[in-house]
Amino acid sequence: MPHSPRSETHPPDVFKALADPTRRSILKILSGNEMTIAQVAGNFDMTRAAVKKHLNILNDGGLITTRAAGREVFNALSPHGLQPVRDWLGYFDQFWDDALSDLKSAIETDLPQSNPKTTSGETQND
Template identity: 55%
Template sequence: MHIQETFRALADPTRREILLHLSRQQMTIGEVTEKFEITRAAVKKHLNILEEGQLISVHVQGRERINRLEAQGLSAVSDWIGYFDQFWDQHLGALKNAVENSENAKRQAIKGKI
């Protein structure tokens, strides 16, 4: 399932940082490696996982492999998380009503004392 590979790719802080770098510009493996204190092989492994999660794409340009952020890969994650927004909306709506009812009750009590 695509969403599982995407979440797997996002689970690692190094991969999330790689995505941040790629959001600013396309980079070769060497350029990505320069940003971290890990081996080129480790960076390559992270890039492979990001590609499996459909968060980046790799394009060959001469002898270079250019890594590019694929922002639409995040849409599946956004959609999945968005589903749960409805529960926050319901709870926040209930909280708003409770606060408003409490304020109204206080106003009524103050009016009753006057």
């Protein structure tokens, strides 16, 4: 059996960032376009300071990028930031592949052999 995924291979900040439902909602909002803190905060019943804390955690996790334009800072989704999560989940694909292969074998073993049909749809008599 392959070695289990090592936590140090994948930054724990990504998983910390995704653990909170508010931060997952922020990621969805930012998937459409970049936004300022005030624009993001307008989607939630919380202070701009609270939204800023969530954005900092998302940034630390590599899930968003920031861009300064004058006095404003724009936040945007960083899709490649999800790669560590994809990699970690990819380890478990082997279990799905094995389970689906076993299911396919079981179904094929249990299926009755069908009788060949004639062109009219009736079964042939041997």
